[in-house]
Amino acid sequence: SRLFRIAIDGPAASGKSTTAKLLAKKLGFGYIDSGAMYRAVTLKCLDQGVPITDTQKVQDIAHHAKIRFPSLGTVELDGKDVSTAIRTSRIVQNISPIASNPGVRATLANQQRSLAHANDPAWSGFKHKNTEKIRGVVMDGRDIGTVILPDAELKVFIVAEPHVRAQRRYDELKEKNSLAQGETVEAIAQDLEARDEADRTRKVSPLKKAKDAIELDTSHKTIDEQVSAIEKLVYDRL
Ligand code: C5P
Numbered sequence: 355s356r357l358f359r360i361a362i363d364g365p366a367a368s369g370k371s372t373t374a375k376l377l378a379k380k381l382g383f384g385y386i387d388s389g390a391m392y393r394a395v396t397l398k399c400l401d402q403g404v405p406i407t408d409t410q411k412v413q414d415i416a417h418h419a420k421i422r423f424p425s426l427g428t429v430e431l432d433g434k435d436v437s438t439a440i441r442t443s444r445i446v447q448n449i450s451p452i453a454s455n456p457g458v459r460a461t462l463a464n465q466q467r468s469l470a471h472a473n474d475p476a477w478s479g480f481k482h483k484n485t486e487k488i489r490g491v492v493m494d495g496r497d498i499g500t501v502i503l504p505d506a507e508l509k510v511f512i513v514a515e516p517h518v519r520a521q522r523r524y525d526e527l528k529e530k531n532s533l534a535q536g537e538t539v540e541a542i543a544q545d546l547e548a549r550d551e552a553d554r555t556r557k558v559s560p561l562k563k564a565k566d567a568i569e570l571d572t573s574h575k576t577i578d579e580q581v582s583a584i585e586k587l588v589y590d591r592l
Contacts, residue, residue, distance in 0.1 A: 355479060355486070355487035355488065356488050356489070356490075357471075357473060357489060357490050357501050357506045358488050358489070358490035358508070358588065358591075358592075359490055359491055359493070359506040359507050359508075360374075360377070360383070360384075360490065360491070360492045360493070360507070360508045360509075360510070360584070360588065361468055361493055361494075361495040361498035361499035361502070361503050361506040361508070361509045361510070361564075361567075362374050362463065362492065362493070362495075362496050362498065362509075362510045362511075362512060362559060362584075363494070363495060363496055363499050363500070363509075363510075363511050363512070363561065363562075363563070363564070363567070364496075364511055364512035364513055364561075365513065365514075365519070365546070365550045365553070365561065366519070366523075366549050366550055366553075367514075367519040367520070367522055367523040367546055368510050368512045368514045368519055368572060369512060369514060369522070369572045369577070369580060370494040370495075370514060371387055371389070371494055372577055373512065373572075373580045373581055373584065374387070374492045374493075374494040374532075375426060375427055375492075375494050376577065376581045377581050377584055377585065378426065378491075378492040379426060379528070380581065380585060381479070381480055381488075381490070381492075381585070381588065382477060382478040382479045382480050382489075383444070383477055383479065383491050383492050384423075384469075384472075384474050384490070384491040384492070385423070385426055385491070385492050385493075385549060386423060386469050386470065386479040386483065386491060386492070386493040386494075387429065387493075387494060387495075388426075388462070388466055388493060388494065388495030388498060388502070389494070389495055389496075390421075390423075390429045390440060391421050391462050391466070392449055392452060392453050392458075392462065393440035393441075393445050393446075393449065394419060394421050394429060394431045394436055394440055394450050395416045395419055395421075395452055395458060395462070395570065396440075396445050396448050396449045397431065397436060397439055397440050397445060397569050398415050398419050398431060398432075399412055399415050399452065400409075400445075400448060402403065402415065406448050406451045406452055407451050409455055409494065410457075410516070410564070412451075412452055412455055412457075412458060413455060413457030413458055413461070416452075416457065416458040416461045416462060417457075419431060420432050421465065422432070423469075424555065431582075435540065441532075442457070442532075443545075446545070446549060449549075449557075450543070450549065450552040453496075453552075453553070453556070454552070454557070454558060455520065455557040456457070456558050459558050459559055463501065463502055466493065466498075466502050467490070467502060467503070469491070469493075470485055470491050470493060470502075470503060474555075475491060477489050477490065477491065477510045482592050483567050485541070486500070488592065490507075496550075496553050496559070496560075496561040497559035497560070497561070497562075499511070499563075499564035499566075499567050500562055500564045503539065504564070506570075507591060508566035508584075508587055508588060508591055509564050509566055509568065510567060510568050510569075510570055510584055511534070511563040511564070511567040511568070511569045511570070512569075512570050512572055512580075513569060513571050513572070513573075513590045514573045515573045516543060516546065516547065516571045517539075517571045518545055518572075519543075519546055520539050520540075520542045520543035523542050523546065524537075524538075524539045524542050527542075540591045546550065570583060570585060585590075
């Protein structure tokens with residue numbers, strides 16, 4: 355069987371993870387949410403009272419954190435399901451110093467690369483032209499196409515207009531009943547912009563479109579259209 359790796363990068367709330375998850379499901383591929391790993395390290399620091407600016411201590415936390423993806427869309431930290439706990443605003447407000455810590459990035463990069471090479475038996479894959487078995491992984495984040503999997507078989511850079519992203523995030527929070535008191539679309543737009551700015555301007559592995567990545571603007575696309583567009587790119591490359 356052949357291994358096919360799909361790297362999906364882009365700014366916050368661009369629709370990366372929803373698209374990546376559905377795509378993985380359709381192709382029978384594994385899905386690795388690299389952002390969830392940074393979120394899990396942040397959660398562990400906050401829980402253990404480690405100051406997020408203590409570079410060395412945070413690095414140790416990352417080194418000893420056991421992060422797993424036991425099933426599509428769930429995240430486990432040290433044996434505990436943290437899928438919901440990592441999605442709060444407290445996490446994103448504290449994540450930037452952790453995502454720009456070189457030691458944390460080195461540790462998580464190693465884990466991400468070995469997860470992508472694992473060729474997990476749970477990834478059933480699909481049959482191409484009824485003969486060749488294609489198995490693989492979809493990984494989303496900020497530096498997957500540039501740093502983590504620079505030789506991925508397909509790289510996609512997802513973008514969407516800022517107001518569209520803010521509205522989507524607002525609707526998502528409302529749907530989950532997680533909107534904070536008085537939280538507005540404008541406030542969310544500002545938070546997203548601040549996080550993107552931090553991600554774009556950090557020294558180590560900044561958010562950047564890889565030269566050979568295909569840009570996909572999802573501003574006026576439905577989820578199904580986004581998934582189909584990437585699926586087509588996969589078949590074009592086989
Ligand atoms: O993708 P998500 O929004 O969950 O990522 C949360 C944060 O984790 C990002 O804003 C970024 O700071 C960091 N991150 C990163 N590199 C990745 C994935 C996420 O720095 N590959």
